[in-house]
Amino acid sequence: MYQSAFRAGLGLSVVLLLWWGGLVGRSFAQQDQNAGMAGVVVSPDGVLRTQVVSDPTGQIMRDRIAAARSTLPADIARFSKLRKVSLPRLERAIIRQQGVVTEDMKYLAGLLRIRYVFLYPESGDIVLAGPAEGWVEDPTGHVVGLTTGRPVIQLQDLVTALRAYPPDGEGPAVIGCSIDPTQEGLARMQEFLRSMGSFFPPGREQEVAAKMLAGVKQSLGMHQITITGVPPDTHFAHVLVEADYRMKLIGIGLERPPVRMVSFVDRALSSSVSPNQLFRWYFVPDYQCLRVSDDGSALELVGEGVKLVGEDELVTASGERKTASAASLASKAFTTSFTKNYPQLAARVPVYAELRNLIDMAVVAAYMQKQDYYGRAQWKMEFFRDEKKFPVRVYPAPKMAESAVTAVIRPGRVSTPVGGGVQIEPEEALQSENLLPDEKGEVQKTKQSIRIDVPEDAWWWD
Template sequence: MEFRSNRLYHLLLATLAVGLLVAPAAAQTGTGGNNSNTTSQSGVYVDAQGVLRMQRAADPSGQLMRQRLAAAHASQSPELRKASGLRKISLNRLEKELAKATDQNNTIPEEMKNLAGLTQLKYVFFYPESGDIVIAGPAEGFVTDLTGRAVGTSTGQAVLSLDDLIVAMRAYAPDTKGVNFVGVSIDPTEEGLKNYQQYLASVGSNLAKINIATLIPGMQQALGKQDVTVTGISPKTNFAKVLVEADYRMKLIGIGLERPPVRIPSYTENSRGGSRNALQRWFFTPNYECVKMSEDGLAMELVGEGVQLIGENEMVTREGGRVQAGGESRASYMFTSTFTKKYPELAKRSPVYAQLRNQIDMLIAAAYIQEYDLYGQANWNLGVFNDESRYPVEVYNAPTQVETAVNAVWKGSKLVTPIGGGVSIKPKFALLPERQVPDENGALQKERAEVTVPELKPGQWWWD
């Protein structure tokens, strides 16, 4: 849509740059990451009405985290606390022990909930002789941070969650086709976009006379709450909550409302202007060339960081609809490409982004297990992992809406309008032969051969 307005209005409009973002208003004061070693950490919760809210926790003296670290050290065995370059977990044996605990109404051990402190899923191995499906990666002792996340006691990196693993495996359960797509989208409503365009038109040539502090509430009210859509998994899971949090906090960074713990210039900083009715959209996706497969199909390795941020432009019509508008703007490209480049460092210092990477890895691993029929070869039907009545993971309020947050700065550029996008994951794409990384000289096959399943004690499901 193009506004039918006078030349003066066009000139005035060109002096203002505005970023509109899906996020709770409280998040506008966000100042950095949520590493367990910092005194202020950020997270989210979903209220009873399904509205996503920002939460912040402060520990100015660090005393609370020191107490938690001391308690974690006292409660965890030396073997569990010890940093390991490659900790192995037999999924079959883990499920068997979880089933025992649920059948006896026992408390699920923290060691089990946090997958023995695994901080990254690097390998999946299958051993036909024992029927073990094994995941492996670096691990360390863990502690719960101020926002309720389990993070490593040494590195502060997010620890893999049993609940998230179960969500991923249910998405690719045996005897199913598996989901084609897992994702989150946070977008302005059609009515909100229409109201927003009408609001801008009503302001007209008075734009330059309106104080930003007055303009912003009008924009927020016009857009109203924005919709959250979760696809491919239950929205009532921690998995979904993490996807939503990572998405909107990325957008907070994009328009300068949250300062990340690593230097990532915001879209607002880079923008020189664009169409008044352009809708910037940014998506987290896997880097699909992230899978290395052994020739015999018994081993898979996830290589690289596996997460990238991409952008696309859309146009907002008079009726509030959206249409494709071609290539990505320079400012958007600079933001998304820098975010992707800095993602490994960001994930080390802000656990939500490590959680997102881990969830993508778990989805791809689960798709591999199903695609290569490791379930059938192991004679395993997921058991309690696939039984919500015995081990529920759909225990959270589903996020359905978020408040609009707005940032505005005076700059020699046109009006930058609402931010949309989300997380888009198609795990099976990573398994396509043309996308796989070659296993040169059979290195992965050799790695699997060196990792053996030892004689484990009764009840033991992990080892170093």
């Protein structure tokens, strides 16, 4: 975020709030949250835009749930506390069908989250286990559980994560995304703000706000979207970008979250912020712990898995960014509040639960590689690794996003906040300080309690 101070003659000012790569036009905050569902879309030419689907009474969603209940098999539709999915068996099942992926395969039998990963060398099984239920696609395209509303894990995302940490070779140090202005754009914005002058006559706040909204948007231009660690033309990458995108909209007040939390705007208007300060907010893994068995053949993921952190920078007149010497209290308050409320937010907004699932999948994939689950299970993952046989790179790659600007008339100064991203470092989550021994043997007991003597053609079971 970048901020510049412009004081009015009688102490009033326009507070101008900007996010790189945001929403232009009517903000989420101006919409009736009960009348529409929010999401994003990427155009064929790679431009990120928001979408809001109207469902004033909720009838569209109720009809979809009823249709799903009538078509899904009863055994897969019912809620399960611990559904098991064997990855080698699933791959073999798809191969037997000449590569045809059924709906239950596509959504991993309704698995809502990975809680455990188990290796059974004797049968060659690598099993993911966690809560599951039947699913339905909501009007914005998120596929969620029939009763919980939590997004189900998609096979295409899991395969993307497994390919990032394959049986042989190294995995990426970081998986993530960033939406950034160019240095030239920052310099043009600095010049434009200086050209506005430091004072304006009282009573002209609306006029000045309109001029600044247009001028800042034009001077900044389009912003670049960067995806690291995974192919940008995957669903995995789209979830990263949407979560980042909408988090920043909440921070600057352009999207009203469904749970009570402190935004950056709430605190920035009453606290001191440097005139040339840039704030970056990004998501990182945050596990309470990863509990592992003595032989490494069982892993339990514990905790919510996501936290929001901040990084303060300064912007020079030429548009260069440098680390700031002092942290912003407003930025800290926002990241702390967002992290604290993340479980409640993920329960209401599918993309944040999807982001948590992506982090789980990346950590699981890195753990499987590190512990050589592939070699110990004698599973080469040849089908899932082949893009021609199992395509996941079928989406337009996000490349650009427009600026989002809004203005609020308040006593004080003109503010233009910017910044954010997602940064997943799976191997950091696997450091020794994050791995707790299975002292009571609970993870191992859970592993031993799971039946593996299921029919050969079965790839999931309760």
